[in-house]
Amino acid sequence: MTATLRVYLAGSIKKGNEDKRSSFWSDEDIKDLQKATAPAELVVLNPGDRQDDLSDVKATFGRDLLQVFTADVILVDARERRGVGVGAEMLFAKSNRIPVIAVAPRNSHYHRTNVTLMGQFVSEWVHPFISELSDIVVESIHDAGRAAISFNRNQSPRGPECLRDAMMHYLNSQAYREPEMVSLLTQHHGLPERALEIARAAKLAQPG
Secondary structure: OOOEEEEEEEOOOOOOOOOOOOOOOOHHHHHHHHHHHOOOEEEEEOOOOOOOOOOOHHHHHHHHHHHHHOOOEEEEEOOOOOOHHHHHHHHHHHHOOOOEEEEOOOOEOOEEEEEEEOOEEEEEEEOHHHHHHOOEEEOOHHHHHHHHHHHHHHOOOOOOHHHHHHHHHHHHHHOOOOHHHHHHHHOOOOOOHHHHHHHHHOOOOOOO
16 A cells, blocks of 8 residues: 655745745646655645635634644745744644754755854854754755655654753853853743743752
8 A cells, every 4th residue: 555645835835926936836846746755645735725715814824734733744945035934834843743854955045055154154054943943954855755755654753852952952052152141041030930940950040
């Protein structure tokens, strides 16, 4: 029996003829995915294919979340700059332990080489929210399809623990570089209990 792979396409959806952006999920992209995921039966969940009433924004939001929630894997088109919705979909997927694969080729908006950021030279940089909300970042649609098959068969995606892990990693690895900032984050009067718990785990909270 041929396996089924349900894929949600996160990325830009063309919004009318006046939308002049150059990069959208295309029919050619979907053909590439079908080739890369064969012989699996590819079920594409595309938020651009819809007949619902877009004036009902709560239903629109719910529809998109439901597509993410029922997918086997989320493919993020990060070849060019994206909007707020894509980041929210990635975070929702991680909160529910759904694999996220981002297509971000080198020397594109979210994946740069030999770049200077805020005065610091970085030889290879991937946007932190793309990097840390993705299980893998790949160069092409074909690579994304192969990675999707691999995750569906035998890999375990990261879940909401990746959010706490990132905060703990910052506190454990960067405290010596930013003592004043870390003090504000871990020792300031009135710190919420949720933050105190993180600070205590990193052994950075004030005694008492």
